[in-house]
Amino acid sequence: MRIRRRGAAVLVALISVLACAPTDEPPPRSAAGRHTGAPGIGDPDFPQDGNGGYDVAHYSLTVDYTPATKRLTGLTKIRAKATQDLSSFNLDLTGLDVAKVSVDGSPARFSRKDGELTVTPAARLDAGSPFTAEISYSGSPTPAKDTANLGTYGFIPTADGAFVASEPNGSKTWFPSNDHPADKATFDFTVTVPAGLTVVANGEQSASPSTAGGRTTYRWSERHPMATYLATATIGKFEVRQGRSPGGIPTYAAVDPKFKTGLDRVYNVSGEITDYWSTVFGAYPFSSTGAIVDDYSAGYALENQTKPLYGGFDPDEGIIAHELAHQWFGDSLTIKRWKDLWLNEGFATYAEWLWSEHRGKKTADTIFKDFYNRGAKDPMWSYPPGRAKPGDLFNESVYTRGGMALHALRKAVGDPTFFKLLKTWTAEHRYGNVTTRQFVDLSERLSGKDLDPLFDAWLFQPRRPTLA
Ligand code: TRP
Ligand code: ZN
Numbered sequence: 001m002r003i004r005r006r007g008a009a010v011l012v013a014l015i016s017v018l019a020c021a022p023t024d025e026p027p028p029r030s031a032a033g034r035h036t037g038a039p040g041i042g043d044p045d046f047p048q049d050g051n052g053g054y055d056v057a058h059y060s061l062t063v064d065y066t067p068a069t070k071r072l073t074g075l076t077k078i079r080a081k082a083t084q085d086l087s088s089f090n091l092d093l094t095g096l097d098v099a100k101v102s103v104d105g106s107p108a109r110f111s112r113k114d115g116e117l118t119v120t121p122a123a124r125l126d127a128g129s130p131f132t133a134e135i136s137y138s139g140s141p142t143p144a145k146d147t148a149n150l151g152t153y154g155f156i157p158t159a160d161g162a163f164v165a166s167e168p169n170g171s172k173t174w175f176p177s178n179d180h181p182a183d184k185a186t187f188d189f190t191v192t193v194p195a196g197l198t199v200v201a202n203g204e205q206s207a208s209p210s211t212a213g214g215r216t217t218y219r220w221s222e223r224h225p226m227a228t229y230l231a232t233a234t235i236g237k238f239e240v241r242q243g244r245s246p247g248g249i250p251t252y253a254a255v256d257p258k259f260k261t262g263l264d265r266v267y268n269v270s271g272e273i274t275d276y277w278s279t280v281f282g283a284y285p286f287s288s289t290g291a292i293v294d295d296y297s298a299g300y301a302l303e304n305q306t307k308p309l310y311g312g313f314d315p316d317e318g319i320i321a322h323e324l325a326h327q328w329f330g331d332s333l334t335i336k337r338w339k340d341l342w343l344n345e346g347f348a349t350y351a352e353w354l355w356s357e358h359r360g361k362k363t364a365d366t367i368f369k370d371f372y373n374r375g376a377k378d379p380m381w382s383y384p385p386g387r388a389k390p391g392d393l394f395n396e397s398v399y400t401r402g403g404m405a406l407h408a409l410r411k412a413v414g415d416p417t418f419f420k421l422l423k424t425w426t427a428e429h430r431y432g433n434v435t436t437r438q439f440v441d442l443s444e445r446l447s448g449k450d451l452d453p454l455f456d457a458w459l460f461q462p463r464r465p466t467l468a
Helices: 011-019 257-281 317-325 342-358 364-372 396-413 415-428 436-447 452-460
Strands: 054-066 071-082 089-092 097-103 109-113 116-120 130-139 144-146 151-158 161-165 185-194 198-201 204-212 215-226 233-236 239-244 250-255 289-294 309-311
Touching: 054 233, 097 109, 097 116, 161 309, 185 198, 185 233, 198 215, 198 250, 233 289, 239 257, 250 257, 257 289, 257 317, 257 342, 257 415, 317 342, 342 364, 342 396, 342 436, 364 396, 396 415, 396 436, 396 452, 415 436, 436 452
Parallel strands: 054 185, 250 289, 289 309
Antiparallel strands: 054 071, 071 130, 089 116, 097 130, 109 116, 144 151, 151 161, 161 233, 185 215, 198 233, 204 215, 239 250
């Protein structure tokens, strides 16, 4: 089980989608000839997510958090490039109070509306030029809610700290950002908490923690491009083990004392699986691997880059295999539009089946057949996984039928081509953004077959495909 599922329909999400025009069109210009960055990056299913007119290269996040008061004080510094002339541009941020914004070192005007922070620099930014923005803010973070599948996400205060898991668009609950996976950037984290607590963020620690006046500052840095939803700074009491996997990949595991008997197992299994996936999917894309097990009862896990986060349970090998497969499928290769989510979840689910096969348990073929034999009335057959629905993004079909699509592909092209395809896919798009069309094209290029009928039946039709 990966995520806790709720049955309820998502009317609210649907209404908000219908109420907003898609933003694939060029940004609006006012009569005064001003150039405003669009309030969305152009994902028609999530018209307010991300922003237009610039591209972020780096986030430098400074956060001070006190669990007892739930108060967060933040300073976000962004390095970006304007992709059009900009008299103003937006960032995504919900809740929290903004005290000050500056652009290129000069104070900027700003305003807030819904989840949008609009920044008007003192001088217009020219298309193609780099700029910096600094935002000072504070308050008590309010997590986001997904009524369909996931419950609460974003920056979630816990008894001893915070559980930070932001897919698909919860980064804006704790820092101002271009909160959409189409704009990846590198990250630095400087996080200060009461002494005795540990902060675990993405990448590696860039300095040892330092304590002064009863507060400890942790510094982490992720030097490979990362989607905002994969950023974490999870805070709490943790037992930590660090070292290297048998294959030599630096490994960091943090486990809440409630699960401390699991620390060695989670540490060892995470290293072992990262090594194994490196042989199946191609070289590990990041500088370290690991795990965080927190006692917050999310009932799900998230593939935070280099640091999968498990919420409230001792993870078994299947879910560890799933989250670590996401390091290639989702994290290194990141979807450009949420409708292509099966490129993350179908692949990570199929990886669970490959792990089972590798371990001499059920083969992927047996697991595929078990699902197929659920019968033609199973709800996943009416939900085409190649087109994830905004109000029901994490539907089981996106996971299971997405995984089945890969098994059907494997049978159609044969094992040598299938496994070569996985490695070619991850190599050609390493650290980039991807679409389903690109995967279909590559599959056809490597196999020399017309695979449109297969992908159409498995990804896009609202019925159970027939078996070849
Ligand atoms: N991608 C996660 C998985 O399949 C599930 C997930 C989606 C999630 N959104 C989330 C988990 C938000 C935590 C928070 O492993
Ligand atoms: Zn997943």
